[in-house]
Amino acid sequence: MKVLIVEDEPVSRKKLEHFLVRWGYEVVTARNGREALRLFQKEPVPIVITDWVMPEMDGLELVNAIRQLDLPEYVYIIMLTAKSDQKDLITGLEVGADEFVSKPFNQEELRARLNSGERILKLEKSLARNNAELKAANEQLQAANRQMKLDLEAAARIQASILPAEAPDIKGVRFSWQFRPCDELAGDIFNVFKLDEKQIGIYVLDVSGHGVPAALLAFSLSQMLSPILDQASILKKYANSPPGYRISPPQEVLIHLNNRFQIDTENGQFFTLLYGIFNTETRIFRFASAGHPGMILLPFEDSARLVQIPSLPIGFLENNQYEEHTLQLSPGDRLYLYSDGISEAENSERELFGVQKMMKILENARNAPLENSLTSLFDAVEDWANSKSLKDDATLLAIEITPS
Amino acid sequence: MKVLIVEDEPVSRKKLEHFLVRWGYEVVTARNGREALRLFQKEPVPIVITDWVMPEMDGLELVNAIRQLDLPEYVYIIMLTAKSDQKDLITGLEVGADEFVSKPFNQEELRARLNSGERILKLEKSLARNNAELKAANEQLQAANRQMKLDLEAAARIQASILPAEAPDIKGVRFSWQFRPCDELAGDIFNVFKLDEKQIGIYVLDVSGHGVPAALLAFSLSQMLSPILDQASILKKYANSPPGYRISPPQEVLIHLNNRFQIDTENGQFFTLLYGIFNTETRIFRFASAGHPGMILLPFEDSARLVQIPSLPIGFLENNQYEEHTLQLSPGDRLYLYSDGISEAENSERELFGVQKMMKILENARNAPLENSLTSLFDAVEDWANSKSLKDDATLLAIEITPS
Numbered sequence: 001m002k003v004l005i006v007e008d009e010p011v012s013r014k015k016l017e018h019f020l021v022r023w024g025y026e027v028v029t030a031r032n033g034r035e036a037l038r039l040f041q042k043e044p045v046p047i048v049i050t051d052w053v054m055p056e057m058d059g060l061e062l063v064n065a066i067r068q069l070d071l072p073e074y075v076y077i078i079m080l081t082a083k084s085d086q087k088d089l090i091t092g093l094e095v096g097a098d099e100f101v102s103k104p105f106n107q108e109e110l111r112a113r114l115n116s117g118e119r120i121l122k123l124e125k126s127l128a129r130n131n132a133e134l135k136a137a138n139e140q141l142q143a144a145n146r147q148m149k150l151d152l153e154a155a156a157r158i159q160a161s162i163l164p165a166e167a168p169d170i171k172g173v174r175f176s177w178q179f180r181p182c183d184e185l186a187g188d189i190f191n192v193f194k195l196d197e198k199q200i201g202i203y204v205l206d207v208s209g210h211g212v213p214a215a216l217l218a219f220s221l222s223q224m225l226s227p228i229l230d231q232a233s234i235l236k237k238y239a240n241s242p243p244g245y246r247i248s249p250p251q252e253v254l255i256h257l258n259n260r261f262q263i264d265t266e267n268g269q270f271f272t273l274l275y276g277i278f279n280t281e282t283r284i285f286r287f288a289s290a291g292h293p294g295m296i297l298l299p300f301e302d303s304a305r306l307v308q309i310p311s312l313p314i315g316f317l318e319n320n321q322y323e324e325h326t327l328q329l330s331p332g333d334r335l336y337l338y339s340d341g342i343s344e345a346e347n348s349e350r351e352l353f354g355v356q357k358m359m360k361i362l363e364n365a366r367n368a369p370l371e372n373s374l375t376s377l378f379d380a381v382e383d384w385a386n387s388k389s390l391k392d393d394a395t396l397l398a399i400e401i402t403p404s
Numbered sequence: 405m406k407v408l409i410v411e412d413e414p415v416s417r418k419k420l421e422h423f424l425v426r427w428g429y430e431v432v433t434a435r436n437g438r439e440a441l442r443l444f445q446k447e448p449v450p451i452v453i454t455d456w457v458m459p460e461m462d463g464l465e466l467v468n469a470i471r472q473l474d475l476p477e478y479v480y481i482i483m484l485t486a487k488s489d490q491k492d493l494i495t496g497l498e499v500g501a502d503e504f505v506s507k508p509f510n511q512e513e514l515r516a517r518l519n520s521g522e523r524i525l526k527l528e529k530s531l532a533r534n535n536a537e538l539k540a541a542n543e544q545l546q547a548a549n550r551q552m553k554l555d556l557e558a559a560a561r562i563q564a565s566i567l568p569a570e571a572p573d574i575k576g577v578r579f580s581w582q583f584r585p586c587d588e589l590a591g592d593i594f595n596v597f598k599l600d601e602k603q604i605g606i607y608v609l610d611v612s613g614h615g616v617p618a619a620l621l622a623f624s625l626s627q628m629l630s631p632i633l634d635q636a637s638i639l640k641k642y643a644n645s646p647p648g649y650r651i652s653p654p655q656e657v658l659i660h661l662n663n664r665f666q667i668d669t670e671n672g673q674f675f676t677l678l679y680g681i682f683n684t685e686t687r688i689f690r691f692a693s694a695g696h697p698g699m700i701l702l703p704f705e706d707s708a709r710l711v712q713i714p715s716l717p718i719g720f721l722e723n724n725q726y727e728e729h730t731l732q733l734s735p736g737d738r739l740y741l742y743s744d745g746i747s748e749a750e751n752s753e754r755e756l757f758g759v760q761k762m763m764k765i766l767e768n769a770r771n772a773p774l775e776n777s778l779t780s781l782f783d784a785v786e787d788w789a790n791s792k793s794l795k796d797d798a799t800l801l802a803i804e805i806t807p808s
Contacts, residue, residue: 079554089515112493154671
C-alpha cells in the first residue's frame with residue numbers, strides 16, 4: 001500500500017521512510033503541505049502521514065485541503081504531532097485527521113496505527129466496491145425495465161386506439177363507459193359502434209387472465225369484431241338483396257367465435273363475451289352472452305334487476321349453441337354491461353364486491369348523470385378493494401334511453 | 405453513542421466511565437471479557453474499550469469473540485494496554501482491535517481515538533445504509549422485471565403456438581424454416597399450411613418495429629390468415645359450386661388486408677407480406693408481395709436469382725392494387741422467403757448483409773440438406789452482426805422441390 005510522508009525535517013522524513021519501506025509500504029515523500037497536495041492531486045494515495053508544523057502549508061491545511069477533494073476512495077490520515085493539547089487534537093479531528101501519533105514517534109505505535117488504518121481502508125473499499133456493483137446492477141435493471149415498460153406503453157397506445165374515442169351520436173340514446181386495465185395491456189375490451197343508421201353494436205369481452213398474453217387475444221378479437229363491412233367481417237356481411245348487407249344476429253357471432261376459438265389446453269385461454277344490437281327505433285336490445293356476467297337493468301321508475309343468462313364462455317365446448325335474448329327498453333331506462341373485474345373485486349377478506357352492491361349504488365345514482373353513476377360505482381369498488389389499482393381489468397359500459 | 409467499557413480494575417473502570425459520560429457517551433460496563441460478551445450478545449454496542457489483562461476472559465479473547473459474531477454493523481474496538489511491546493500490538497491487531505491506548509490513559513488521547521472511531525463508524529454506516537437501500541431497490545427492480553418477463557414469456561408461448569409445429573407432409577416438396585424473434589414477442593410471423601389436397605398456402609409477414617406493439621398486430625394478422633374455412637376466412641371462402649369453397653388468389657388477400665389496415669398515423673404501424681400458393685401437381689407458385697423483400701430462387705442446376713416485386717407495404721396507399729405473379733418450379737429447385745431481419749442485418753460499420761451474400765451462401769450450400777442451408781445462412785448473418793441476438797426479428801422459410 002502506498003503512503004505519502006509529509007515532513008519538513010529531513011532526518012525525521014528519512015527515518016519515517018526507512019521504517020515504512022521496511023514494513024513493506026511503498027513511499028512517496030513531500031517537504032510541506034503544498035508539495036504534498038500537488039503530488040496528491042496528481043495521484044491520490046490511500047494513507048497520508050503528515051507533520052503538523054511545516055512551512056508553506058502546514059499539516060492542518062493539508063488535511064483540510066485533502067478532505068475538500070472529491071476522491072473515489074477514503075484517505076486515511078495520520079498526523080504526527082508534538083502537541084498534546086486536547087484542543088489541538090480536537091482541531092485536527094475536526095478538519096478530518098483520523099489519527100495522531102506523538103512525535104518523536106514510537107515505532108510500534110506508528111506501525112499499529114498504520115495497520116489499523118489499512119484494515120479500515122480495506123473494509124471501506126469492500127463496501128464501496130459492493131456499492132458500485134449494486135449501483136451498476138441497478139442501472140442495468142432499470143434500463144431493462146424502462147425498455148420493457150416503453151414497449152408495453154407503445155403497445156397500450158395501439159390497444160387504446162381501437163377503443164371507441166367517443167360514443168356514437170344518436171338521438172334518444174346515450175352511452176358512457178369507464179375502462180381500467182390493471183396492467184399496461186388489457187385482456188378486457190369493449191366497443192360501441194353503428195352497424196347501420198338504426199342499429200348499434202355493443203360488446204364487452206374479457207379474455208381469461210390479464211397482461212400481455214390476454215391482450216394478444218383481446219386485440220385480435222377486437223380486430224375481428226370490427227363493424228367495417230368487408231368480406232371477412234363477422235358482424236356484418238355482404239348480401240345480394242338490399243341494403244346489400246346483412247347484420248349477423250348476436251348468437252351467430254358467438255357461435256362463429258366459438259367454432260374458431262376452442263380453448264387451447266396448453267395456455268388455457270378462453271373469453272367471455274356479451275354482444276348485443278340496440279335498435280334505436282324499436283328500443284329493443286337483442287343480445288347473446290357467452291359466460292359473461294349479467295347486465296344490470298335499471299328501469300326508469302323501478303328497482304334494478306340483474307339480467308343474467310347462464311351460458312358457457314367461448315372456447316369451453318365445441319359446437320355449443322348460444323341463444324338470442326331481447327330486452328325492451330323504455331325512455332329513462334339504464335342498462336349496464338361490465339366485466340368481472342368489477343363484480344368480483346375482492347376486499348382484504350377476499351369477499352367479492354358482488355352485484356347486489358352494484359345495483360344498490362346504481363339505484364342511488366339514478367338521478368345523477370349517467371357518467372356520474374359509473375364514477376360512483378368505480379369509487380365504491382376501489383374503496384372495497386382498498387386500492388386505486390384493481391387486480392383485474394375492469395370495464396363498465398352504460399346505455400341510457402333519453403327520458404321522454 | 406453507546407460505549408462498552410470492559411475493565412476488571414474498579415477505579416480505572418469508574419474513571420473511564422466518568423470521562424466518557426462527561427464527553428456525552430452512553431456507557432455500559434463489564435468487569436471481564438465473559439461479562440462483556442454476554443452484554444454484547446444481548447445488545448451490540450458500536451464502540452468497545454477493553455482492558456487487556458483480565459480474569460475469566462481477557463481482552464484479546466473478547467476482541468476475537470466479538471469479531472466472530474455476525475453483526476449488522478462494524479464495532480470499533482479500542483484496547484487499553486500497559487503493553488508497549490510491538491509483538492503484543494501486532495497480536496491485538498491480528499485478532500481485530502482497531503486501536504490501542506496506553507494505560508494509564510491520557511484523556512486527550514482517548515478522546516481523540518474515540519472521535520476518530522466515531523467518524524469511521526459513521527462513514528461505515530452511511531455506506532452500509534447506502535448498500536442496503538441499493539439492495540432493496542435491486543430486489544424490487546428484479547421482481548418487477550421478473551414479472552414482466554414472465555408475462556412476456558407467457559405471451560410468447562401463445563404466439564409460438566400459432567406457428568406451424570411441423571411442415572405439412574406432402575409428396576414431392578419439402579419445407580424448412582428458422583424463426584428468431586429479437587425480443588420475447590415477434591413482429592414477424594409466417595405459416596405453411598394445406599389449403600386443400602393440392603394447394604399449400606405460404607406466407608411471411610413483417611410488422612414494422614418489433615416487440616409487443618408489433619406482436620399485437622402480427623398476432624391478429626396470423627389469426628386472420630388462418631386456413632380454417634369459416635365465414636370470416638380471408639384465404640378460403642365458401643362457394644356454392646363444388647368443391648364448396650374458393651381459394652382466394654394471393655393478390656386478393658393483399659388487397660383485402662390493405663383495405664382493412666391503413667397505416668395509423670399515430671403509431672405508424674404497417675407491414676410487409678409475401679403470400680403465395682404452391683400447387684403440388686403443377687409445381688406453380690402463385691404469389692403476391694406487399695413491399696416484402698424479394699425471394700431467392702435457387703434452380704437445381706443454375707445460379708441463384710432474386711425474385712423481387714416492386715410493391716408497397718400493406719397500409720401505405722389506400723386502394724393500392726397488388727398483382728399476382730407466378731414461378732414455375734422444377735425438381736431440385738429451392739425457393740427462399742425471408743424477412744428483412746436477415747437481408748438488412750448490420751455489421752459494426754452499419755453495412756447491410758444484403759442479398760448478394762445470401763445468394764452466395766445458399767448456392768454454396770446447394771448440396772447440403774435444406775435445413776443446413778438455412779443454418780449456414782443464419783450463422784453467416786450472426787457472424788456479420790457479430791451477435792447471436794439480431795436487432796430485428798428474422799424469419800427464413802425454404803421450399804424444395806424434391807429432386808427427381
